[in-house]
Amino acid sequence: MSAIEFKGVSRRWGDVTALHPSDLRVEPGTFAVLLGPSGCGKSTTLRLIAGLDSPSEGAIFINDRDVTTAPPVARDVAMVFQNYALFPHLTVADNILFGLQVRKTPRAVQQERLQHVLSVVGLEQLAARKPSQLSGGQQQRVALARAIVAQKTVCLMDEPLSNLDAKLRQEMRAELRDLQQKLKLTVVYVTHDQTEAMSMADQVILMNQGRIEQAATPREMYAAPQTTFAAKFIGTPSMSLLDVNNPALASSAAVAARPSNAATLGVRPEDVSISREPSRGTSAVSATVASVEYLGADSILRCNVGDALLHARVLGQARWDANTPVFVDWPASANHWFDANGQRVIV
C-alpha cells in the first residue's frame, strides 16, 4: 500500500509543460520532500495531490483510492500554504476550527480537538487573537494546527518555513519532524532548500524542469546522485564536476582507470585531500588555490584544476592562502562517474 501514488501524471498548459508524465510513490507515515529549483514543477505536483489542480493525463491514488477527478475535500488531505492562508478576520480558534465547522462537527468535539491541537502547537494562550496580532512563527503554528485538527492522514506543505527567519526555521524543522513522527502523518513537503530536505526527509524527490530527477533517501541521494543535476543540487558546496578530458587530470590514476563511457567526474569537497607536496602515489593532481572561504570549523578552498574548479573542504585551523600551488587527491571510492547525458555510470 502507498499513501500517494502517481501513474504517468502530467500537467500542461498549452505549450507549457509544468510536469512531464511522472511516476511517484510515497509510503504511508513517511516524510517526503519535493525538492528543486523554482519552476521545476514541485508546487504543481503538490497542487495535483491536493486536487487544487487536475492532471492533463495519468492517474493519482491516495491511500490506494483513485482520486484523479475527486475534489480536494474528498482526498483526505490537509494543507499548509506558503503564506499560511489564514482567514484574517477570524480568531486563531475559528481559523483552526474552520474545517470542522464546514463539516458540522458537534461543538463538544470541536472544542476538545481545538484544545488538543492548541497544546500540540503551543498556542493555548493565543486562541482569541486575530492572525494580524501574531508573529510569523505563531501564524505558522496556527496554519499547522488547522492542518492537523482535521486528522487527515496526508498533510501537504508548500514551503511552510520560507517566510521565517533562519533561527526559527531551524527550530521549526525539528518540531515539524517530531510532529510528523508523533502523529504518524504522511507529509509531502515542498522546498527549494536542500538543507531542509536532507534534514527532514525520509524520501527526497528531486525535480528539475518538470521531471523527477531522482527519488531516494537523503543518504542515497548524497552518496549516489543519479544525474549531474542531482550532484550539483545536493550538498554545500556541491559536488565538483570535472571533464575527464581536462589535461590537468591526466596524471590522475583515477581518471586513467575511468569507465569507458564516463564523460564527467564528480568529487565531493570533503573527499578531497590537499597537500603542498605531491603525495607518495602518482595520482595527485596539481592545482592552484583560487580563494578560501573560512567557516570556523572548516574552510572551503576553491582550487583551479586546469580551467575547471574543484572545491575542497579542509580543517578550519589549517591556513591556506590564495594563489598557492597545491596537490589535490581523493580516494578511488570517492569517484562519481557520469556519462555524456549526465546519467550516473554504475561501476
Added chain:
Amino acid sequence: MLLPALALLVAFTHYPAVATFIDSFMSTPKGNRPSTFVGLENYRIMVEDPIFWQSFRNNLWFALATIPLSVGLALAMALWVNARLSGQAFLRMAYFTPTVLPMIAVANIWLFFYTPTYGLLEQIGGMFGFPSHNWLGDKSTALGAITMVAIWKEAGFFMIFYLAALQGINPSLREAAAIEGAGRWFFFRRVLWPLLMPTTIFVLVNAVINAFRMVDHVVVMTRGGPDNATSLLLFHLYEVGFRYWDTGYAAAITVVLLVVLASVALAQFFLMDRKAHY
C-alpha cells in the same frame, strides 16, 4: 502652506454651508425689501408644504429600492466577473459603461426605452402582445421607471469597488477553504462577506448619498411629473430655489437634506464599523 487649500475650502464649502444655514432663518429678499430674520418661518412652510412631503416620500421609496438592489447587483456582478472566464475584460467594461456615460445622454437613451408606442420596451412588449403602456406618463409606474435607471447606473459603479476588493483577497484563502470542503455559499458567508465589509460600508454610504442627490434623470425624463409622482428632494429643492426663486425656503430644505444625509452616513459608519474587519 495650507492657506491656498484652506481658502478654496472656505470659499466653496464652509462659507456656503454656513451661509445656507443662516439663510434658512431669513426671508427671501425681494426687489424693494431686503431679507429679514424670520426665525423658523421657512421650516413651518416646509412642514405644511404637501409637495415637500410627497418628494420626501418619493425619495424614501427611491432610496429603499435603489440602495439594496444596486448594491446587491453590484456584488453579484463583481463575484461573477472576478471568476476566471473568457471575455472578462469586455464584461467588466460593459458593466462600468453606465458610470462613464454622461447622465444626460443616459437619461435620453432610457427616455427612448420608455417612450409610448415606439419605445424599446413597447416594441418588445408588443411582440408578446402586451397592451401599450406609458411608463413615464403613468403616476403608478413613473417612479419605478426612474428607479430602474438609477439602479442600472449605480450597480456598475459599485461593482468596480467590489471587484477591486475581491482582487485584493488572497486567492489561497479560497484554496484553503476548498481543502476544508467549504462550499461556495459557506465560503462567501464566512470569508468573503466579512472581508468585503469595509467595501460594503463605503458603498452603502455612497449609495445613500447618491439616492438623495438624484436630480439629473428627473430633470431630463419627467421634470418631477406626472403630478409630482417623481419629484425627489433635490429636484423639489431645485424647483423652489431656481424656478420660484424662494431662496429662504430652499435654504431650509437644503439644511434638512444635509442633516438627514450626515446623520445616516455617520450612523452607518459607527454602527457597521464595529462589525467590520479592516
